[in-house]
Amino acid sequence: MDTKTLCMGVLSQGDASGYEIKKVFEQAFSYFFVAGYGSIYPALADLTEKGWVACTNVEQEKRPMKKVYHLTEAGHRQLLQELNKAYPHHRVRSEFMVLTCYAHLLPQGRVEQVLEQRCRDIEATIAHIDSFIDEGEALTPGVRFTAGFGKAVFEAARDYIESHKGMLLADMDKGPSAKESK
């Protein structure tokens, strides 16, 4: 499953331009799926070629031209097929965790700064999920489940950092000493 499938997913809920699809990604999926224009525009071109979406040029007054995409019948079938056969992968790529792994090579101040930055980012993500949940519009059970899942996981991460931060900093003193930084 890739950006193409996600684009079809967004279009299954209504026609949209590439720009609008990116906005939906940012609002609804940002905490578990990132996709920029460099993925979205090629994806839409590919989907058009395959006949899974259809494109209409919309001239707007006082706005740049817009290409509005629509999910075709074949596209809808394709989306259902993908969702039914896709393996539920869940990949994490954490430079934060790389840094904590190599804490023994860093000065204490840097480790503290890394932990605090991560906590701030987590809080921002949780706030984003909350504002998305409260945003009015009736959410499907699946979206509610997913938002709750995201919140639960991010809260657990924040709680762990807050309750083990002191221990890590204390153990760094006792253990192999930190090297100087540049």
Add this chain to the structure above:
Amino acid sequence: MDTKTLCMGVLSQGDASGYEIKKVFEQAFSYFFVAGYGSIYPALADLTEKGWVACTNVEQEKRPMKKVYHLTEAGHRQLLQELNKAYPHHRVRSEFMVLTCYAHLLPQGRVEQVLEQRCRDIEATIAHIDSFIDEGEALTPGVRFTAGFGKAVFEAARDYIESHKGMLLADMDKGPSAKESK
């Protein structure tokens, strides 16, 4: 921070071949950083070119030739600099969460299967972290912190799925009905 930095990190704890580096990645980092040969070998070639690692060809009896890499002085300085300036990013790409988001397009049986598969994968990851912790060798405070962090987050994910699974499946019946699958 990319595969190159991680390779230098591994080499800071002792010389190793590309193959051995991949094994360390699998054992110690697999739950937060994935890198295959397609990233590691080009990374090592690049690091050699830059003078941050040095390579020795080791002929072995009854084994294929081995290229053993060693972190140079300049490489060690470069590693410390990278670790000191890198932003603590933490990215998730979850096709699992995409599937739960679109649960309303799937038959209940498929949603149940997806949730169960994710739980099995989480259990396997937790078991992997546990066996890594118990593996004897004294771990640095940073590695212990990171392993605990990983466990806490994965346990929270499993607990959420187990305690909200029933609700999602029940709400799917009441809410907009599921579409037929292929």
Add this chain to the structure above:
DNA sequence: GATGATATATATCAGCTCGATATAATTTGG
């Protein structure tokens, strides 16, 4: 009224990553 920041809108590109595949010898297990 001017200046700069933000929003709308599409598109490309270099560099990096991912998973699969190729090659080849040797050891382990049934």
Add this chain to the structure above:
DNA sequence: CCAAATTATATCGAGCTGATATATATCATC
């Protein structure tokens, strides 16, 4: 004794990421 796994390096296409380019229009501030 054969099949499978392990040791070992390497490449390739497809896809992704983040930055950049291009253009216009609006909005807030000075």
